[in-house]
Amino acid sequence: xxxxxxxxxxxxxxxxxxEGVFAAATTPFYSDERVYFRKLEANxxxxxxxLLAGLVVLGSTGEAPELNDQEAWDVLRVAAEAAAPEKVxxxxxxxxxxxxxxxxxxxxxxxxxxxxxxxxxxxxxxxxSAAAVLTYYRxxxxxxxxxxxxxxxxxxxxxxxPVEVIAxxxxxPNIIGIKDSxxxxxxxxxxxxxxxxxxxxxxxxxxxxxxxxxxxxQVQNAHEPATFVSAENLAGGAAVATAPPATPLKTRSKExxxxxxxxxxxxxxxxxxxxxxxxxxxxxxxxxQACEEVYLAWKDHDLQLAAEKQQRIVKANQRxxxxxxxxxxxYACDWNGYWGGRPRLPLLPLNAEQKREVESLxxxxxx
Numbered sequence: 001x002x003x004x005x006x007x008x009x010x011x012x013x014x015x016x017x018x019e020g021v022f023a024a025a026t027t028p029f030y031s032d033e034r035v036y037f038r039k040l041e042a043n044x045x046x047x048x049x050x051l052l053a054g055l056v057v058l059g060s061t062g063e064a065p066e067l068n069d070q071e072a073w074d075v076l077r078v079a080a081e082a083a084a085p086e087k088v089x090x091x092x093x094x095x096x097x098x099x100x101x102x103x104x105x106x107x108x109x110x111x112x113x114x115x116x117x118x119x120x121x122x123x124x125x126x127x128x129s130a131a132a133v134l135t136y137y138r139x140x141x142x143x144x145x146x147x148x149x150x151x152x153x154x155x156x157x158x159x160x161x162p163v164e165v166i167a168x169x170x171x172x173p174n175i176i177g178i179k180d181s182x183x184x185x186x187x188x189x190x191x192x193x194x195x196x197x198x199x200x201x202x203x204x205x206x207x208x209x210x211x212x213x214x215x216x217x218q219v220q221n222a223h224e225p226a227t228f229v230s231a232e233n234l235a236g237g238a239a240v241a242t243a244p245p246a247t248p249l250k251t252r253s254k255e256x257x258x259x260x261x262x263x264x265x266x267x268x269x270x271x272x273x274x275x276x277x278x279x280x281x282x283x284x285x286x287x288x289q290a291c292e293e294v295y296l297a298w299k300d301h302d303l304q305l306a307a308e309k310q311q312r313i314v315k316a317n318q319r320x321x322x323x324x325x326x327x328x329x330x331y332a333c334d335w336n337g338y339w340g341g342r343p344r345l346p347l348l349p350l351n352a353e354q355k356r357e358v359e360s361l362x363x364x365x366x367x
Contacts, residue, residue, distance in 0.1 A: 015201035016115050016147045017211040018177050018259045019277045020053030021268075021295045022090065023284035024061035026330050027075060028339045035071055037078045039339035044082035046338060050288045051296070053211070053278065054088030055079070056117060060156055060181075061282040061329055064092045066344040069100075073107045080111035085215040090280070094119035094151065098139045109145035112214040116144060117179060117280075119151040125158040130165050141174040150178040153263065163190045170198035170258040179280045181263025185270055191260055192275045198258035205254045212251055220249040265291055265317040269310040272298050283317045286332035286340070289367035316361040324354060332358050336366060 025047070028039035047055055057079045058064040058072055067075065076091055083089055091108035093116045095101040105116050118140055120133055141148045150169060154160040160182065169175050180188055204212040262271035265283035272279075272295070284291040290313050297306035320328040326343045327350050333340030335358060342349045350358065 014147055014174070015176055015203045015256070016088070017203045017205055017254065017256060018053075018088065018090070018115060018149065018261065019211065021278060021284055021288070021292050022054050022056050022088070022261075022280040023047050023050075023052055023288050023291075024056045024059040024263075024280055024282045025079065026285050026326075026333055026338075026340055027058070027062045027064075027067065028330075028341045029344055031342070033344050035067070035075060036339070036341070037074070039341070040075065040078055041082040043333075043338050044079050047288060048082070048084035048087055051292045052087065052284065052288050054090065054114070054213075055083065056090045056092060056179075056280050057113075058092035059090075059117060059151075059280070059282075060092075060153060061285055061326065062092060063326060063344055063347070064094070066347075069104070072104060076104075076108055076113070077111050080113065080215070083215070085213060085219050086210070088115075088211050088213055089113045089215070090115045090117050090149065091146075092117045092119075092151075094121070096121045096123050098136060101140050102143055105140070105144045105146060112218055113146060114211070114213050115147045115149055115176065117149045117151045119153060120157050120159045120161060122157050122159070128159050130162060133159070133161065133165055134168060137169050137175065138172060141169075141172050144174060147176040148172075148174055149176060149259075149261075151181075152178060153181040155181070163187065163194050166191055167194035167198070170195040173199070175258075176201065176256075177259030177261060177277070179261050179263050183264045183267060185267055185274070188260070188262065188267075188271055188276065189274055195258040195260065200255050200257055202253050203256055204251050207250050207252060209252075209254055212249070216249060265321065266310075266314045268294050269298060269306050282321045282329050283313065285329055286320070286336045286338060287313065287316070287362070287365050287367060290365045313365065316365055319361055320358055324350065324358070328354070328358060331355055332362055335359055335362055 028036040030036050091113045093104040152161045259277040261278045261280050262276050263280055265281045268279045281291050294309040297309050320332050326347050330340030331350050
């Protein structure tokens with residue numbers, strides 16, 4: 001395994017707990033297709049009040065390929081500023097070159113994201129051999145200031161990362177997991193088996209074993225009281241007003257392996273039962289509570305309730321996310337209390353009949 005000067009600056013210890021349900025956030029636009037940042041802020045604040053583990057910003061649901069670099073960097077900044085400190089933030093940063101991908105990773109790090117999600121380059125798909133893909137991901141991970149998650153989404157990227165390549169990449173110290181949106185449960189099982197013995201990492205967690213985010217640590221550091229009192233004030237007996245000491249951030253450690261998350265809401269329970277650590281879901285952008293209920297019932301070992309909650313979202317997810325795509329998810333957001341709006345061209349909005357269908361599918365999934 002290749003290791004660049006990255007090892008010399010100690011970033012290989014920046015592992016992160018990626019566990020639970022994450023919403024793949026949309027990117028709202030004005031009618032003239034400018035990014036509508038106020039609506040993005042409102043969505044992120046809304047998600048922050050939910051039980052979601054966190055958010056993925058600029059994934060496929062966020063129409064990342066439709067944004068230029070400056071727009072993408074501004075979206076990362078605005079979302080981070082609006083998110084609650086305890087929510088894990090993952091930035092979608094995939095670009096066609098290692099250099100461009102790393103530039104966006106640096107932006108994500110400046111805004112205290114916790115990890116980056118990296119898709120395989122697409123334009124030269126015919127030349128994406130196993131060696132090229134290994135080189136791409138290793139080169140990014142060697143120099144990324146944040147932990148790297150692989151992103152396998154063959155319905156959008158004409159490349160299905162081979163399981164053996166995933167297993168090899170799982171040994172890289174700065175590659176901590178994968179979002180698999182293939183929807184192939186046999187492949188999910190094979191990935192979990194192939195990475196079962198990957199290197200273990202020590203992550204920082206709260207006393208109840210939830211993730212400690214970069215922004216939680218920033219807030220803690222910002223509230224640390226000053227301890228310096230000048231000699232002049234001491235000698236003169238002057239009263240010095242000081243802020244009350246901040247409550248210390250209590251943490252503990254947890255050992256995690258290579259973390260596999262599903263990108264398919266319809267198969268979430270099956271993936272969790274196989275050993276997946278969570279899910280990153282486009283359907284959670286419009287129905288976060290319904291997705292979270294599956295996970296919580298499973299965590300409580302109530303498989304009957306979890307199966308009922310899973311079945312509740314299967315049809316709506318298949319049609320809205322699988323068939324109608326970005327336009328379907330964004331209209332579902334509008335219908336369910338979030339800002340969605342129209343997708344950016346060339347993606348087309350839903351017609352009236354499709355909108356009525358989405359409304360019908362979500363009738364029992366309002367949240």
